[in-house]
Amino acid sequence: MSGKRIIKSIYPALILVVLYVVITTLRSVKVLNGYYIQVLMFASINIIMTSSLNLVNGFTGQFCIGHAGFMSLGAYGASVITSMVFKNAPAGATIPVYLLGLFIGGCVAAFFGLLIGIPSLKLKGDYLAIVTLAFGEIVRALLRLMKPIGGARGMIGIPMISNLGWIFLFLGIVLYALRNLIYSPFGRAFIAIRDNEIAADAMGINTTFYKITSFVIAAFIAGLAGGLYAHVVGFIQPDSFSFTKSSDFLVYLYAGGSGSLTGSIVGATLLTILPEILRFLSEWRLVIYAIILVVVMIYRSEGLVGGKELPFLRITRKDLYGGTLPQASSAGGKEET
Amino acid sequence: MSFLEITNLSIRFGGLVAVDDFNLSLEKGELVAIIGPNGAGKTTIFNMLTGIYKPTTGSIVLDGENMVGLKPYQFARKGITRTFQNIRLFSNATVADNVKIAHTMHNNQNLAKCMIRTPGMRKSEVELDRRVIELLDKLGLADKADFLAKNLPYGDQRRLEIARALMTEPKILLLDEPVAGMITTELEDMARLVPQIRRDFDVSIILIEHHMNFVMPIADRIKVLDFGKTISEGTPEYVQKDPKVIEAYLGGGYTQNGTA
Numbered sequence: 090m091s092g093k094r095i096i097k098s099i100y101p102a103l104i105l106v107v108l109y110v111v112i113t114t115l116r117s118v119k120v121l122n123g124y125y126i127q128v129l130m131f132a133s134i135n136i137i138m139t140s141s142l143n144l145v146n147g148f149t150g151q152f153c154i155g156h157a158g159f160m161s162l163g164a165y166g167a168s169v170i171t172s173m174v175f176k177n178a179p180a181g182a183t184i185p186v187y188l189l190g191l192f193i194g195g196c197v198a199a200f201f202g203l204l205i206g207i208p209s210l211k212l213k214g215d216y217l218a219i220v221t222l223a224f225g226e227i228v229r230a231l232l233r234l235m236k237p238i239g240g241a242r243g244m245i246g247i248p249m250i251s252n253l254g255w256i257f258l259f260l261g262i263v264l265y266a267l268r269n270l271i272y273s274p275f276g277r278a279f280i281a282i283r284d285n286e287i288a289a290d291a292m293g294i295n296t297t298f299y300k301i302t303s304f305v306i307a308a309f310i311a312g313l314a315g316g317l318y319a320h321v322v323g324f325i326q327p328d329s330f331s332f333t334k335s336s337d338f339l340v341y342l343y344a345g346g347s348g349s350l351t352g353s354i355v356g357a358t359l360l361t362i363l364p365e366i367l368r369f370l371s372e373w374r375l376v377i378y379a380i381i382l383v384v385v386m387i388y389r390s391e392g393l394v395g396g397k398e399l400p401f402l403r404i405t406r407k408d409l410y411g412g413t414l415p416q417a418s419s420a421g422g423k424e425e426t
Numbered sequence: 427m428s429f430l431e432i433t434n435l436s437i438r439f440g441g442l443v444a445v446d447d448f449n450l451s452l453e454k455g456e457l458v459a460i461i462g463p464n465g466a467g468k469t470t471i472f473n474m475l476t477g478i479y480k481p482t483t484g485s486i487v488l489d490g491e492n493m494v495g496l497k498p499y500q501f502a503r504k505g506i507t508r509t510f511q512n513i514r515l516f517s518n519a520t521v522a523d524n525v526k527i528a529h530t531m532h533n534n535q536n537l538a539k540c541m542i543r544t545p546g547m548r549k550s551e552v553e554l555d556r557r558v559i560e561l562l563d564k565l566g567l568a569d570k571a572d573f574l575a576k577n578l579p580y581g582d583q584r585r586l587e588i589a590r591a592l593m594t595e596p597k598i599l600l601l602d603e604p605v606a607g608m609i610t611t612e613l614e615d616m617a618r619l620v621p622q623i624r625r626d627f628d629v630s631i632i633l634i635e636h637h638m639n640f641v642m643p644i645a646d647r648i649k650v651l652d653f654g655k656t657i658s659e660g661t662p663e664y665v666q667k668d669p670k671v672i673e674a675y676l677g678g679g680y681t682q683n684g685t686a
């Protein structure tokens with residue numbers, strides 16, 4: 090492997106590291122206050138949420154509209170682990186317990202993803218929208234009834250372990266894994282289902298299996314994001330994950346551009362930060378925000394990045410061969426025949 | 427028993443019997459054409475042979491195994507793949523990816539390996555890419571490997587459909603009007619390509635086509651369909667002279683030379 094190639098393969102991680110160093114430096118010299126850092130953490134969590142939703146809606150061509158439901162399952166799953174099950178863990182175990190919590194949160198969300206994915210993904214696309222919408226609301230209603238984990242008032246005193254470092258780390262891992270997945274036989278099967286389900290089926294692709302796979306992976310990642318979120322704010326309640334929350338992710342996805350990870354990054358980042366910038370407008374804030382969205386969708390219906398992808402978020406045929414395509418052995422083979 | 431044994435295949439849509447008592451014994455390496463006027467039921471036969479429609483009655487037996495009731499993807503896995511009359515490519519994927527997608531069922535890299543992109547997984551991707559380019563080269567599409575499928579000219583799209591079907595490694599290839607809408611030179615290319623595919627890929631081919639000129643020189647046998655019924659079958663020479671065929675074609679507004 091050449092030096093150039095090594096650099097190429099690690100520079101996306103480098104970007105995150107540099108970004109992290111710059112931000113923490115700015116924070117320590119008091120240019121950025123805690124509020125900015127928190128907005129950045131929310132933006133990153135929203136990128137994770139949006140890109141996982143993108144896997145299902147953008148790359149697999151399904152229509153899931155209850156993604157906050159999976160986020161809440163992850164948030165509760167992780168919080169139960171860190172602030173109930175291992176409440177009295179020794180100080181040294183804080184991080185392992187936190188990581189375990191995030192993992193369990195993801196698994197809980199994935200399990201429910203499987204549970205509702207199997208029946209609904211066998212049916213035609215529109216059913217998924219309705220089922221996921223209902224699912225999000227059912228989860229919220231049930232959590233409200235579960236007194237041991239706080240009921241409608243929610244859980245408080247969750248250790249606030251998630252910091253920018255952890256969140257950037259998971260953001261990096263999630264984007265890397267998703268990119269790898271999309272440029273693999275799995276991702277190609279997802280895209281085939283999106284572009285032409287009948288043809289995908291006719292080419293030997295078990296469409297139900299791949300739809301469920303995509304859905305469960307997305308649910309796991311959303312659960313992970315929920316866990317990260319709970320440990321930023323230290324307090325969660327069922328109503329934090331209502332349909333309004335789900336629709337935020339849909340907006341980030343389509344405004345940024347579905348079917349592109351870059352779109353999810355751009356959409357989630359800009360639209361997390363924008364309402365904060367517009368705070369000076371007080372009551373008018375949401376009106377202006379909505380108007381900006383309408384304008385974007387009218388003039389760029391493909392989303393802001395419109396299907397394009399940053400170099401490190403895609404894998405071209407050239408990349409397979411480390412930068413240069415092999416010379417075709419018999420270019421123009423058609424004439425030879 | 428033949429390699430593919432289709433017996434008394436019929437399908438009914440409400441009052442319409444779209445295919446009535448269709449029979450075909452296909453041997454390994456054989457090339458059989460199905461011809462007939464519009465609406466004769468040709469595509470409907472392919473839809474039954476690929477699991478998209480379930481026949482009302484009759485059986486499809488491939489290599490001794492009953493196929494009726496299987497799902498479309500299972501037909502492909504057992505070795506029957508097709509092209510579509512109304513082209514169905516993965517239009518927002520590249521030409522190379524369209525072909526790679528057809529290799530999914532042979533993929534042996536699991537989810538974890540794909541997400542981590544292990545060295546083994548990378549190697550298998552490179553190998554797959556080489557094979558795909560080789561295949562595209564045979565169909566004259568190698569230089570367009572990175573084009574989006576939707577940006578290909580019509581004739582290339584038809585050839586890409588064939589490349590994609592071949593990548594599934596079929597035993598039986600079903601071609602639904604592979605030269606529809608093609609210009610004469612493309613048609614001549616295809617007339618050379620189809621027999622070459624049969625030889626190089628060791629497949630049996632069932633071919634639906636309106637163009638008599640295209641079918642006659644390459645088919646071993648021809649079945650003629652009209653209103654769902656088989657009205658004639660035999661060698662191209664025989665079928666061509668059969669009065670029933672001439673009548674069906676003239677009655678349907680056809681000339682012997684091709685499309686209406």
Ligand SMILES: Nc1ncnc2c1ncn2[C@@H]1O[C@H](COP(=O)(O)OP(=O)(O)OP(=O)(O)O)[C@@H](O)[C@H]1O
Pocket residue numbers: 439442444462463464465466467468469470471511
């Ligand atoms: N799903 C369906 N429901 C109802 N009728 C159908 C269905 N599929 C096909 N048919 C009917 O079956 C008949 C045969 O159609 P088919 O598409 O097989 O014809 P074809 O021989 O392929 O014609 P063409 O040369 O135009 O492609 C037509 O009358 C068509 O309308």
Ligand SMILES: [Mg+2]
Pocket residue numbers: 468469470511
């Ligand atoms: Mg047809």
